[in-house]
Amino acid sequence: MNRTARLYALVEELRATAPRPLTVAALAARFEVSTRTVQRDLQALMEAGVPVRTAPGRGGGWSIDPEMTLPPIHFTADEASALAVALAAADGCTPYADAARTAAQKIAVSMTGRASAAAQELAARIVTLPSPSDSTVRTAVEHALTTKTVLRLSYIDAAGRESHRVVEPAGLLTADGRWYLIAWCRTRQAGRGFRLDRITGAAPTTEQAQPKDLTELLRDSAAAGAVHPTTLAPLTPSSRKPKAPLR
Structure with missing residues (x-):
C-alpha cells in the first residue's frame, strides 16, 4: 500500500471506530508499518486540516470527528x-x-x-505566475462576508483616486479573472463593486450589516447580467428557487 492509499485508509479506520480512539501501535499493526510511520502519517493528516486528534494517557489514542469529515467519495x-x-x-x-x-x-x-x-x-503540469496580494485584506473581506458584519475599506479606483468607505458586504462577483466585493456603500448610499486587488486596507468591525439583496445591488450596473455559476447549483438550499439571470 502506497502512502496516499494509507492516508486515506487511516482516515476511514478512525471514522469506523469513532469516537473510540485507536493507539498508534494498533494502527501500525493494522497497516503493517512501523509506529514511526503511523506517527508521520497522522501528523500529515493534521497539517492537511483533517480533524484527527490525540488524547494522552491510559485509554487514549488517536480519533477523528466523524461530523467534520466526509464519507468515501469516489471520483472519476x-x-x-x-x-x-x-x-x-x-x-x-x-x-x-x-x-x-x-x-x-x-x-x-x-x-x-x-x-x-x-x-x-x-x-504536475499546472504552473502559475504569483501575483502580489494582501492576505490581511483578503482575510478581512472573507470574515465580513462570513459573519455578515460591516467593513471599513481604503480603496483606489481606476483613476488612481483613494477613498475610505464603510460598506455592508453582500457577496462576491468574478469576471475576467478578477474578483469584486459587492456591497452597500454607506458613503455613497448605493450599491458598489470593489475590485479586491484595489482594496489597500480593510478593517473588520463587530457591527452587524443589514441584509442586502445581491440582485438589487447589481441592477442597472455593468454586472447586471451576472448569473450564479452552475457548478454551485447543488449547494443552493432546495427551499429556495434559483434566481433568473440578472437584468
Whole structure:
C-alpha cells in the first residue's frame, strides 16, 4: 500500500471506530508499518486540516470527528482532474484561497487509484505566475462576508483616486479573472463593486450589516447580467428557487 492509499485508509479506520480512539501501535499493526510511520502519517493528516486528534494517557489514542469529515467519495479520473484545475486557480488573490488549499489536501488524501494518479499527473503540469496580494485584506473581506458584519475599506479606483468607505458586504462577483466585493456603500448610499486587488486596507468591525439583496445591488450596473455559476447549483438550499439571470 502506497502512502496516499494509507492516508486515506487511516482516515476511514478512525471514522469506523469513532469516537473510540485507536493507539498508534494498533494502527501500525493494522497497516503493517512501523509506529514511526503511523506517527508521520497522522501528523500529515493534521497539517492537511483533517480533524484527527490525540488524547494522552491510559485509554487514549488517536480519533477523528466523524461530523467534520466526509464519507468515501469516489471520483472519476476526469472529475479528479477537474478538481485539480479548479483548485489550482485559487491563487493568493482569490477569496478563501487558504481554505481551498486545505480542501485540496483533504481531497488528495481521499483519492486512490486512477483518480488519484490522474489528479497528480495533471497537477504536475499546472504552473502559475504569483501575483502580489494582501492576505490581511483578503482575510478581512472573507470574515465580513462570513459573519455578515460591516467593513471599513481604503480603496483606489481606476483613476488612481483613494477613498475610505464603510460598506455592508453582500457577496462576491468574478469576471475576467478578477474578483469584486459587492456591497452597500454607506458613503455613497448605493450599491458598489470593489475590485479586491484595489482594496489597500480593510478593517473588520463587530457591527452587524443589514441584509442586502445581491440582485438589487447589481441592477442597472455593468454586472447586471451576472448569473450564479452552475457548478454551485447543488449547494443552493432546495427551499429556495434559483434566481433568473440578472437584468
